[in-house]
Amino acid sequence: MAPHPLSALSLGETNLARDIVKDGYSDVVIQFRQILLHEPPKSQVTAFLDLEHAGKVTAETLRPERLALVTYDVIGGSKFPEYHESIIDLRERKRVGHEVVSADTHHGSLAIHEFETLVQVVQDSPLFQAKIQELALPEGFEVVVEPWPYGAPDAADGRKRLFQALIFARDTRSGNADSNFYAYPLPLIPVMDAHTKEIIRIEELATGGKGDPLTGKTHAARLLDHNAASEYVPELLPEGTRQDLKPLGVVQPDGPSFSVTDGNLIQWQKWSMRATFNSREGAVLHDIRYDGRSILYRLSMSDMTVPYADARPPFHRKQAFDFGDGGLGHCVNNLALGCDCLGVIKYFDGVLVGSDGTATETKNVICLHEQDNGIGWKHTNWRTGRAVVTRRRELVVQFIITLANYEYAFNFIFDQAAGITVESRATGIVSVVHIDEGKTSDYGNVVSPGVLAQNHQHVFCVRIDPAIDGHKNTVVQEESLPVRLDKRTNPNGNFYEIRKTEIATSAGLDAAPHNNRIFKIQNHSKTNPISGRPVGYKLTPPPTQLLLADPNCTQSRRALFARHHLWVTKYKDHELYAGGKYTLQSSLEVGGVADAAARNDDVLDQDLVLWSVFGLTHNPRVEDWPVMPVEIMQLHLTPADFFTRNPAIDVPSNKDLTSKQVMGDVTEAIACCKL
Amino acid sequence: MAPHPLSALSLGETNLARDIVKDGYSDVVIQFRQILLHEPPKSQVTAFLDLEHAGKVTAETLRPERLALVTYDVIGGSKFPEYHESIIDLRERKRVGHEVVSADTHHGSLAIHEFETLVQVVQDSPLFQAKIQELALPEGFEVVVEPWPYGAPDAADGRKRLFQALIFARDTRSGNADSNFYAYPLPLIPVMDAHTKEIIRIEELATGGKGDPLTGKTHAARLLDHNAASEYVPELLPEGTRQDLKPLGVVQPDGPSFSVTDGNLIQWQKWSMRATFNSREGAVLHDIRYDGRSILYRLSMSDMTVPYADARPPFHRKQAFDFGDGGLGHCVNNLALGCDCLGVIKYFDGVLVGSDGTATETKNVICLHEQDNGIGWKHTNWRTGRAVVTRRRELVVQFIITLANYEYAFNFIFDQAAGITVESRATGIVSVVHIDEGKTSDYGNVVSPGVLAQNHQHVFCVRIDPAIDGHKNTVVQEESLPVRLDKRTNPNGNFYEIRKTEIATSAGLDAAPHNNRIFKIQNHSKTNPISGRPVGYKLTPPPTQLLLADPNCTQSRRALFARHHLWVTKYKDHELYAGGKYTLQSSLEVGGVADAAARNDDVLDQDLVLWSVFGLTHNPRVEDWPVMPVEIMQLHLTPADFFTRNPAIDVPSNKDLTSKQVMGDVTEAIACCKL
Structure with missing residues (x-):
């Protein structure tokens, strides 16, 4: 059966689009970003929908074209990767549109593998490791590299494809992988060139408060000493979870109405x-x-x-x-x-x-x-x-x-x-950054010691x-x-x-x-x-x-x-x-x-x-x-005057039979079934 | 036990306040409007609450005064009723405050018996009956008198205590007392003097549309002929209620959390x-x-x-x-x-x-x-x-x-x-009024034939x-x-x-x-x-x-x-x-x-x-x-910075066990229990 024109690409269609794109190249590596349904022109779809809603669609009905938009990088020779976009006709099994988008004009959307690369490159960077060393993290803390898009480039960045990372530390001593690293922000933002996969610089962040300059290091040598745990996973909450919340469930004994x-x-x-x-x-x-x-x-x-809204560079790129x-x-x-x-x-x-x-x-x-x-x-x-x-x-x-x-x-x-x-x-x-002990800021609020929420x-x-x-x-x-x-x-x-x-x-x-x-x-x-x-x-x-x-x-x-x-x-x-x-x-x-x-x-x-x-x-x-x-x-x-009356006027007003009433004083000892 | 200072008056307290008020009068009729807790001064309550929350309230604790505000009319002799307000000390069982509020200054709040009187007086009014006669209601229609407060008086009203009524007709032919009379508004507003219990005038309402004058009769002789039923009680809906809404219940097997x-x-x-x-x-x-x-x-x-917002008098009084x-x-x-x-x-x-x-x-x-x-x-x-x-x-x-x-x-x-x-x-x-057939208005929208919602x-x-x-x-x-x-x-x-x-x-x-x-x-x-x-x-x-x-x-x-x-x-x-x-x-x-x-x-x-x-x-x-x-x-x-973290962070994140998942296509034939 032909897919409905208003259905997303199936696994098979997506793989078909991939294959057709790959068939168009040799001696290069194709790295994919996205494969999406390229929706047919509305005129084609509405013609089909008119027939469909009239109950007149048959096997012979002319269907809208079935197209995929494929975005990908072509990597080959000595050149930087080129970003391409192709339109693939899945029924005709051929490429019907193609564009090379120059990095001088636009950057292709990010792919998850770029983020994975960023994390690895930052972690492996000797420069980054040295900067971390300087921060003298407490015993038992590991470094967390959080990938972010770069925001808008500054003039000096040219047309390079860049990514930035926010850096946090995680207290590993609980042995719980979900201890909250956002409680320990570190004042570093490494920037990676996505093409060369190199850290091109590491920004050192201002950590001051009201009246402090917009740039320049002010933090203490052991800057995390004034931070504190801020856990949210239930097993790490110091006092556990509240115990007096009784279950409330939704039952639909006859199934859904949809x-x-x-x-x-x-x-x-x-x-x-x-x-x-x-x-x-x-x-x-x-x-x-x-x-x-x-x-x-x-x-x-x-x-x-x-x-x-933090005025201090490079936070404008957040x-x-x-x-x-x-x-x-x-x-x-x-x-x-x-x-x-x-x-x-x-x-x-x-x-x-x-x-x-x-x-x-x-x-x-x-x-x-x-x-x-x-x-x-x-x-x-x-x-x-x-x-x-x-x-x-x-x-x-x-x-x-x-x-x-x-x-x-x-x-x-x-x-x-x-x-x-x-x-x-x-x-x-x-999203938080480090703030020096005892300071407050016009750029955000201190939500935990050493933690400024911007x-x-x-x-x-x-x-x-x-x-x-x-x-x-x-x-x-x-x-x-x-x-x-x-x-x-x-x-x-x-x-x-x-x-x-x-x-x-x-x-x-x-x-x-x-x-x-x-x-x-x-x-x-x-x-x-x-x-x-x-x-x-x-x-x-x-x-x-x-x-x-x-x-x-x-x-x-x-x-x-x-x-x-x-x-x-x-x-x-x-x-x-x-x-x-x-x-x-x-x-x-x-x-x-x-x-x-x-x-x-x-x-x-x-x-x-x-x-x-x-x-x-x-x-x-x-x-x-x-x-x-x-x-x-x-x-x-x-x-608004679309209907001729309240469209819900015919909703039945049946009593709900699962509801229960409690009489007199209600104390914790009373369970519902007794009432 | 003494009532908590932040509890409403009990039945007994309310009746006690009534009795104390009545004891202060003889040879007059007292008609009551409201009896409310007169909350003690905040200073007294907060002193009590401080002790209460510290667990220090005992039988000897000085409690705030327990007062009732009683509002009522005193009717006696040849005078018009006088509106009084008394403060009753329920512990001392005596009147500790009293004021006669002159109608030249304010009117006392309405009492439900005044509305009941209004309905009766309108219905009994020969003038009203004559006006209804003129409207030539269709066979099987009864008149409904809906009591309203008068709104603000015009200069000519002086300080009279007045009420107005909106008038509708109800189609009795279904034999259902809940057939919707608002579908048949009639262009009359009788006004009653609450003291004399007389209809002092009956306003005849303009029923025109855009461009028509603000006053003056324009409606057809048999004005309801173009109106239509607008039912909402399920048994009167022409096509009944929708049948495909499956039950959705809320269950709390262990009772409430409160x-x-x-x-x-x-x-x-x-x-x-x-x-x-x-x-x-x-x-x-x-x-x-x-x-x-x-x-x-x-x-x-x-x-x-x-x-x-209907500009036509007397709708400014709505x-x-x-x-x-x-x-x-x-x-x-x-x-x-x-x-x-x-x-x-x-x-x-x-x-x-x-x-x-x-x-x-x-x-x-x-x-x-x-x-x-x-x-x-x-x-x-x-x-x-x-x-x-x-x-x-x-x-x-x-x-x-x-x-x-x-x-x-x-x-x-x-x-x-x-x-x-x-x-x-x-x-x-x-709230609706009559509008002539085929007209529209700047004062509202026609929501049913002959019915203008203002x-x-x-x-x-x-x-x-x-x-x-x-x-x-x-x-x-x-x-x-x-x-x-x-x-x-x-x-x-x-x-x-x-x-x-x-x-x-x-x-x-x-x-x-x-x-x-x-x-x-x-x-x-x-x-x-x-x-x-x-x-x-x-x-x-x-x-x-x-x-x-x-x-x-x-x-x-x-x-x-x-x-x-x-x-x-x-x-x-x-x-x-x-x-x-x-x-x-x-x-x-x-x-x-x-x-x-x-x-x-x-x-x-x-x-x-x-x-x-x-x-x-x-x-x-x-x-x-x-x-x-x-x-x-x-x-x-x-x-906003009242707490030191999200107060809900300790809410448990338990899975709800009553939820169910449906797999594959869902059709009406599938009942939930099978899924």
Whole structure:
């Protein structure tokens, strides 16, 4: 059977793409970075989907092309490796596109083997070993080399492909491999040339506090003497874990309410969608419909950036693009039953490639489950006393990534009232550097002795490719604005105006919660029969702080997407990444959403894309240490005159029979079953 | 045993207060409105709590005074009823305070018997019956009279005590008493004088659309002919309820993790607090501590206002203060097991009084339960692959009110990382008026034929009386602000400044999410030993839209509290209500938070109170009909350098053993137990 056009590449397809690429070369080494589905042109897919939803797909139906994007280095002769990208037609078994990307223009995304090399090269470096020697680590401490992308290059770096490492020490004396090394940051950042595999320098970090100079060594000879253990694995907690938390389980005796068929087709409570996984974006959802009506063509995490605000060089180079930089695939968590979710869980696997291009299955990278989120709707008739109350059941598609110290859980959440929530939970260990004893800093907060957690931001971009009852949509900004008392039009001063502004040209737009500014994605060719207004969905832009870095600095210029809360652009095939295709070691965002918006395309009644930007300015608290409690951010998409009534009005209001009531005083001695 | 000073009045105490009041009068009728605990002066309570938490309370301990506030009308002779308030000392069994509140100054809060009278008087009114006759209701329709507070009086109303009623028709032909009468609004508002119990006029409402005049009859002779049924009770849904939602239950086989002792002392996961219920504020929490350390002295919903924005008179008088107006007690839902919450639930009862002052128990008005809210914190060690993940368990104290058409669920939520969330869920049926066939309006949205849901706002105020490690606290505004690239201080442009501003004088303050503005409540006499910063809690003001009505109009002047997102005032005994003690039929907020702030009190290192204001500008969607899906609003209080690490770091990361995994395709035929 031909794969569905909205399915990710299989193991076999991935290996086939590898083979076709390799067949094109001889006498060189090919080192692979990523192999991804190159999604077919939307026009081909929508033609197919129209037939599919009409039940008219047969063996003869013309299917969209099936393409793979393969990115790889060609290493041969005396030349530096060359970075190539090929498009492989898997049905025709041939290369149909090819580009050599010069390092003078862009760097290819990072591959996990580069990080492995970095760790080894740093550890083997005599220069590094000498610097470590100088730090006079206490007995029993080992050195931990944590690989990081380099951030933006300085002028002196030229076009070299560079990586940096943060260095920590780990107390090995517990004999527990998971003792927390982040409690012992060392003030060194080695920098490696990825081509020569050489340490080209080791930056010695300032460790001072308020009023100290931005550069220069100030730390004590035995700098770790004032640091302290900061454990989080339960067996290393000095006082153990709390003992009074009783189990709380979720049971679904009749199984889940969702079905998963055809490999990736999810159906649940009138919703249908397809889920894929790829190493650039994680989980991606396609062809999202409710009750058979199209809502979104595609929903994905497009990119994010995490710039650090410590003014001392080289900390300006601590700026990750955790999606664009390329390490995401290997950073996705393999989710384990009963820890990451409750209830009945369906896991999806993904496909990753090693440096030799061989595809391997990575297990359980997406999980699917239902959750209860409190009351869904309720009304009590005051005349009869009759209460009707429903629970709000939600379907969650989740993936979680670990990026060295830090983790993000991304949830696409669907509810029975046809709402969509994109949720990001930030957790993990905040990024820290050494600080001298007794000092405090304007650049962060001391979260443990000798440990400065630097101020930073997380800015996410969610890409929303709408298809509100079709592909020709319009975005309308709506604000609720005060109106002066006026004898004729507002005699009692209570009226306020809803002002609507069509977004006519592609643009970056901002949140304005004081004006209750929301954006409606509407189909102007369809009218709600009840209200007479165009059918649509409402996007409420989270009014979070945008990028703080000086607009003229590199940190800011390479993340232009982070300058507005919402971008509206005209759809273009393969324009998926807000920060551009090449963020690794970029100095400027190229080919990202800012460039797309700058085309000044007409976006009235067009196939368009919305890019929602929101985030968290994270000035760490002591309570974020050693592992921070989740910070939850949410983006909401809700129907606005899309339906003719509350879509959840038909949710049954059955009593839940597993609930129990406890009477009188409740003491620890009372177990539930007795009540 | 003497009642705890932080316990609500018992049935016996309430009846005792009634008796003592009645004993003070003869030859008059006393009609009671409310009997509430008059909380003792904070100085007395804190002295007691200090002893209590030190384990030093004995039978001899001097206890705070035990007082009741009784509000009632004295009806006698030829005079109009007089509104009185008395303070009763329950231990001394005597009246210790008394005030006659003149209707020239304020109106006493409404009592449920006034609403009952209103319904009867309207129904009996020949004038009303004649107006109904004119409307030529279809066969089988009955008239529904819905009582409302009057809103603010117009100049012509003088100081009369007035009530208004919205009028609907109900299709009785289904024989189901719960058929939805809001689908048939009638354009009449009768107004009753509460003293004379007479209908003083009946307003005939404009029913036009865009461009139509603000007053004057335009509706068709048989105006309901274009309306349609809008049912929500399951047995009346034309197509029934959806059948594919499988049960999802929460099980706690070992019982809850909380204990409830001494009637109202809740202990859970290092938290302790006392819960009370009263008819003015609903659930109130007192003496909130974590791990024995004081955080809040008191937490409550202080007030809310719901102004409607339809410019046509008399809709400016649709403005409820659902707490201050006084009807709350009888509007609190009696929560039923398994519908309003899942899991193991503890219910608390409340005490209400009837017009004769007799106390009755109202069952299950507060519920207490635990809930799972996803991942609490997680980290995977990239070197070892070891993942440690905890769930986020929460404790929820909930009460729900129904105000005619509308409901609010208020949740005080506590998490294991020592965070507090105050959540409001708005649901129920939006308030509607009649609109002529085929018309649309600038004042709202047509949600069903002939039914205009008017634009409106919900503005809530949460009163937070902090006690961060003691009662002398300071509020510090913190903003993250951009800093220009500067060779010396910000050489790479990535630095941003955290600017701190102490709030020195009582004031109204605003959210500024573009500056990441947050407010820290700190104790400046205690320093976090790790960070060196004052211990504190962080309040993130929800940056929602404030009141839109013209500042010079009555709707706005009687809700001054809704003009700022956060008020900081100096604590004063019994200053509890943001909108003032008397909101019913007020023209101006008096004695509310604006007046408290205007004292210009020194609030540096003082006993202070924070009042957090947030809300929802609600321009109804068709999807809000007939019962709207919950709109969720949240206020967050989180520790900020209050603890020396993540307080949830000791939460166990046990696998949940009730979860199940489904393999391969999932189809409806697969029941969970087979998987």
